[in-house]
Amino acid sequence: MTQALTSPQLTTAEFQAAVYNLAPAVAVFDCDGTLWSGDAGSTFMAYTIETGLLSREATDWLDARYRLYKRGEVSELAICGEMVQVYAGLQEGEMRRAAREFFRTRVERNIFPEMRELIAELQSRGTDIWAVSSTNDWVIEEGVQRFGIPADHVLCARVRVENGVVTNTLTDVPTDQGKVDSLARVGITAPDAVFGNSVHDAAMLAIARRAFPINPTHALVERSAAELWPVYYPESVRPRDRP
Template sequence: MTTLHTAPAEQFTREEFHQAVIAANPKVAVFDCDGTLWTGDAGYGFMIWSIESGLVSRNTADWVDTQYRLYRAGKVSEEEMCAEMVQMYAELREDEMRHAAATYFRTHIEANIFPELRNLIADLRAAGTELWAVSSTNNWVIEEGVARFGIPASRVLAAEVKIVNGHVTSDLIDVPTDEAKATALVRAGVPHPDCVFGNSIHDEAMLKIAKHAFPVNPTPALVQSAAENGWTVFYPASVLKDSKV
């Protein structure tokens, strides 16, 4: 029996990446956020920060900690965990969540923004590209973060719950992860974006509906997918510095 081996994914230099995106002349560009626009998982980080800062009760903290351990053990799905990481703030005031998200992003994530993506998005915005952000992290943190890139809250598709009388509820609006990322874009009227950027296998579905797919800082599973789909990958300089990629 013959075993077929997929050739390794090709890799862009910084200049090649920037030029390839600009050359695509996208009317619509879609970005995942955690790991794509900045290093780290802002969803998990915000969860830990909000527990340590006393934003949520001890009972809530214990419950979500247990759920996260089950998630790490493969007993809770990605979608379920992402949902619970936004539902855990039920009964808090929305303005309190916005303030907390702003504080967290400024103090823990902002310094980790990839300069290459900041510069690229600035050029796309100047060229009139319609920019979207899709993430399974809660919408408060994502809206706060992508405002730095000029992406408006109206073009953010993130884990979100209903707000009633200024208070957070546990009623889910959406949890865009895996196939649900592509579905969320279709529902928003963006079924075939010109360019999509993502870093993990949870972005694969929306990368596949793009005219041009750009895996950025890809996880091993997405590197394999990139090789299979003929996508060229890009690693920001800070990632290359900290690894042997």
Template sequence: MSTSTVELPLRLSTADFHRRVLALDPKVAVFDCDGTLWSGDAGSTFMRWTMQTGLISRERIDWLNERYELYRQGQVNELQICGEMVQVYEGLTVHTLRNAAAAFFSEYVERNIFAEMRELIEQLQDRGTDIWCVSSTNDWVIEEGVKRFNIPANRVLAACVAAQDGVATNKLLDVPTDEGKVASLKRVGIVSPDAVFGNSVHDAAMLAISREAFPVNPSPALIERSAKEAWRIYYPATVAPAQ
């Protein structure tokens, strides 16, 4: 008895990827950030960096380590951990957090920016495309990172807490992940973006509402979803697996 296998989704070259996106002439394009605009997970890396540099207390480090281990075990979900990774900075000034994010991004993430994605965004901006970034990583890191793409903070939807008198509180304002990314976009009036780019299955709901979806550097779960949806996938050169 034969068994069926799921075919891998079509993989685009850089030239075909750029050509396909630009041919859409998108009025609105939406990008995930970690793994999509740059390699790696800036959210969890920033968390570890703030532990190592002493930005947060030993007590909070122990608590967050415990929560993160539960997340790895599947006992804490994606929405919970992404929110807690922002709430843990309660009591620190926004000025301190923005300075920390700037130092962190410059040293650990900037070199991992995908040149092909920066080039694409530049071309879209030249055409007048409205560019938005949606991420479950904290807004301090994401707003700092997308400066490298000339994307303003008012086009960022990221995990964030309220501030009072310039000090971060533990009141969550948004944690865009999974269906929450769609909800965050809807709140700013975006319900059918022309193009959406993401790397994770947590971007799948957002990819699904677009005129055309572009999985970039996709995770195994997103590769599987892409095959089912007939989404073409793309890998920047620095992370491209052998064909």
């Protein structure tokens, strides 16, 4: 029987020391699962269905597409784009208000305090902080305000807005290699530190001077072991058999 590969797991003190000793000039963070637990993209979709922001027709279409995605019949890239395009025709102001209430009531409590502390310390040391996510810009821009990250340092799934109305024209969907491509478009090709939780962050982690898998999914644990990337779990999601 082949033994599964594992990666060293950093304590909070070891994790902080590794980041601070690196003294990164540029640090890049994924958001869902990395800065807070859970998937804000899919839960925002559910929230807008629950609150009636989406029409029944749009809800039925998106639900069918999401079921296909969960079965592996729709790609990550496609579903991330469609989860923003589905709001075409709505006012951007509505989306901003919904995202504000959603994040306050459903996600804010799941922020990892260790990550908020880390970013605050890096900012005090002059690190240029960027957030990259395949979740929509309304939710991510709202969420990263809690970390002091401005909207012009957020790269995420978004569509064009015309005269205040959301369209279905995608302008970016950063996932997998797309995260690397989005960073390159703003001139970041070799960040000092990258933080991510999913295998969809692996391409972005691979371009860093040092990669920091945070709260990694099973697939990213395997990739981290192969790449010799030590992993870190914030206290609230740390496996019970670990110190």
